[in-house]
Each structure stands twice: as structure tokens, then as C-alpha cells.
Amino acid sequence: MQTIVFDTNVLLDLFVFNDFRALHLKQVLIEGNIEALATQSTLEEFADVIARPLFSLDEAQQGLTLNKWLSLAKVFDDQSLIKAPWVCQDPDDQVFLDLAYTVKPCILISKDNEVLRFANQSAKEQVLITADYNVLSL
DSSP: EEEEOOHHHHHHHHTOOGGGGHHHHHHHHHHEEEEEEHHHHHHHHHEEEEEEEHGOOOHHHHHHHHHHHHHEEEEEGGOOOOOOOOOOOHHHHHHHHHHHHTOSEHHHHHHOHHHHHHHHHTTTTTTEEEOOOGGGGO
């Protein structure tokens, strides 16, 4: 079973925007065909982002969205993460790298250029960092 880490922007595509490019990812996630991972800090970031007025989600919708993700993700303790050898300038992004590095081999799907810039280095450590939503069909 593939182990996947989704960054916050990808979670937005999966659970808020229902982006057609990500529907197959959401389907394999719901069917339990991949192991999706999160940590408390990534959950808190997702909750913070979906609470922003930009997304026009009321508290009930925010709760449903967060609970849906929680029901599908395996949550790791932030304290158990191993520091990745690649360092992001944004600490909110670093946790995704650390989580993927901790559970390698792993795929980290991100749309963040700060994370994607480590793709060549991370591949040597069995962490595939990609923005390709079709990565599972490669």
C-alpha cells in the first residue's frame, strides 16, 4: 500500500474545492487503497486554513471537512518525527517534509514550490515529492 502525505493545498483540492483533477486521489483514499498520514500540527494548519473567510465555510462545514480528513488519515505524533535533511524556510511546510521522511518510502503531494524544490534530493531518500495528482497511476 502506498503511503502518502498531502500538503494543505492538496487537502483543499480534495475536500473543499472537489477539484476534478484530484477526484481519483480522493476515491482511492476513501476506499482505503492508500495510507494517508497527518500530524496534529498539519491538522491544526488545515483547520486554520479552512476557517479563513476566503473559503466561506461556516463552522459546521469546517467541522465536517476536518472530520472527514481525520477519518481517513493516520495521525502521527509531531514529537515522533525525524527531522528531514531538507529545510524549508516556512516551518508550516517543514512538518510535511519531516513526516514524509519519517515514514519513507513515501509520496508527498504538494503544490508548494518551497516543498517541490527538494524533489531531486528527496528521491535519493525514498521520498517522492511531486505536484502530479496522477502519481499513483505512473
